[in-house]
Amino acid sequence: MLPVAVISKKRDGLELSEAEIRFMIDGLVDGSVPDYQISAWAMAVLLKGMSDMETACLTDAMLESGGRLARASERLRVDKHSTGGLGDKVSLILAPLLACCEVDVPMLSGRGLGITGGTLDKLEAYCGYRCDLTPPEIDLQLQRLGCVITGTTPDIAPADKKLYLLRDVTGTVPSIPLITASIMSKKLAATLDALVLDVKFGSGAFMQDLESARRLAGSLKGTGERMGVDTRVILSDMNQPLGRMVGNACEANEAVQILQGQGPSDVRQLTLALGAELLVAVGRYQRTLLAESALAEMIDSGAALRRYQAMIEMQGGEYKDQLPLAASSVLTSSSDGWLAGLDGQLMGQAVIQLGGGRRKLGDRIDPSVGLEMLVRIGDRIERQQPLVKIFASNATSRQA
Numbered sequence: 001m002l003p004v005a006v007i008s009k010k011r012d013g014l015e016l017s018e019a020e021i022r023f024m025i026d027g028l029v030d031g032s033v034p035d036y037q038i039s040a041w042a043m044a045v046l047l048k049g050m051s052d053m054e055t056a057c058l059t060d061a062m063l064e065s066g067g068r069l070a071r072a073s074e075r076l077r078v079d080k081h082s083t084g085g086l087g088d089k090v091s092l093i094l095a096p097l098l099a100c101c102e103v104d105v106p107m108l109s110g111r112g113l114g115i116t117g118g119t120l121d122k123l124e125a126y127c128g129y130r131c132d133l134t135p136p137e138i139d140l141q142l143q144r145l146g147c148v149i150t151g152t153t154p155d156i157a158p159a160d161k162k163l164y165l166l167r168d169v170t171g172t173v174p175s176i177p178l179i180t181a182s183i184m185s186k187k188l189a190a191t192l193d194a195l196v197l198d199v200k201f202g203s204g205a206f207m208q209d210l211e212s213a214r215r216l217a218g219s220l221k222g223t224g225e226r227m228g229v230d231t232r233v234i235l236s237d238m239n240q241p242l243g244r245m246v247g248n249a250c251e252a253n254e255a256v257q258i259l260q261g262q263g264p265s266d267v268r269q270l271t272l273a274l275g276a277e278l279l280v281a282v283g284r285y286q287r288t289l290l291a292e293s294a295l296a297e298m299i300d301s302g303a304a305l306r307r308y309q310a311m312i313e314m315q316g317g318e319y320k321d322q323l324p325l326a327a328s329s330v331l332t333s334s335s336d337g338w339l340a341g342l343d344g345q346l347m348g349q350a351v352i353q354l355g356g357g358r359r360k361l362g363d364r365i366d367p368s369v370g371l372e373m374l375v376r377i378g379d380r381i382e383r384q385q386p387l388v389k390i391f392a393s394n395a396t397s398r399q400a
């Protein structure tokens with residue numbers, strides 16, 4: 001007798017097997033599955049989601065589409081990934097800071113995406129800084145300095161490079177399983193012992209609400225742990241820029257201020273919290289408070305700043321304590337009251353329009369432009385009070 005109903009143990013009866021996912025990813029890389037079919041599948045994933053098992057298989061297939069960084073040094077390896085937000089310059093500070101605590105930090109970073117600036121773009125504000133280190137150069141720098149911040153090498157997760165380009169033009173970037181596989185395939189290729197994820201939520205972030213940020217955090221953490229890496233998460237607020245500065249040289253300068261023991265306290269606190277999670281994860285400290293004070297000591301003694309300068313110089317950059325910025329003007333308030341909120345998306349767009357980000361792939365970036373926030377949410381504002389300093393080529397005074 002024919003069954004009247006087919007009961008599947010899989011979600012919707014549509015779950016893809018590991019072999020099917022591998023077939024598609026291998027086909028994407030070798031060109032045997034055409035781009036339009038991959039794009040249609042990416043849209044199906046955006047609309048229907050993926051199970052945890054499918055996400056793990058996809059991450060695995062993307063990771064194995066390329067190689068992994070070799071481990072030349074005996075030291076433990078850690079890394080941090082941020083889902084991106086306005087003014088997020090933490091990577092610049094954290095990599096040399098952790099290296100001072102005798103762990104290796106092979107940070108394979110990206111360029112600006114949407115409204116959020118990229119770590120590599122910020123570091124390229126130092127004239128000559130190279131983001132295209134080869135695997136032997138990465139190895140050598142890790143052995144000498146314990147930290148490197150460079151782009152992914154061509155051999156790391158080539159499937160992600162191809163899939164990302166298709167997602168970008170088919171509106172399929174904001175899918176949690178696709179973001180998870182994209183981030184984790186690259187991070188896991190660095191053969192880490194521990195990873196901390198800074199998942200941001202708010203108007204200046206990729207995930208605008210706390211609930212979506214929580215879902216992304218759960219997916220990233222679950223995938224990392226399934227693959228044997230101690231993966232920790234901090235959810236952080238991005239309803240206003242981190243620190244005061246937004247823009248490439250602006251943010252590099254603020255990172256240096258933090259390394260000098262100055263600068264805004266929110267940047268320092270988040271950096272210490274993320275670093276402490278990693279030092280506890282690899283067993284250096286039992287408690288995050290102890291780890292935070294060890295990290296603070298590396299800042300206050302000047303060791304982390306010296307390591308940062310050494311990293312910039314070993315990667316070919318011309319280090320300066322403060323990079324030059326474009327001429328500035330101020331935006332003042334047209335009324336008095338309290339600062340109730342900021343539109344992070346608009347602020348990010350403003351930086352792009354100033355030339356500090358890309359509208360399309362290959363656009364040149366002007367590192368000297370950006371914004372300095374002069375007020376924080378909750379501040380009392382008087383009429384005519386300066387709100388934002390704008391670093392732009394043709395500076396004039398404006399009113400909000």
Ligand code: URA
Pocket residue numbers: 110113173178179180182183
């Ligand atoms: N960053 C990535 O590397 N990939 C994504 O899909 C989103 C953010």
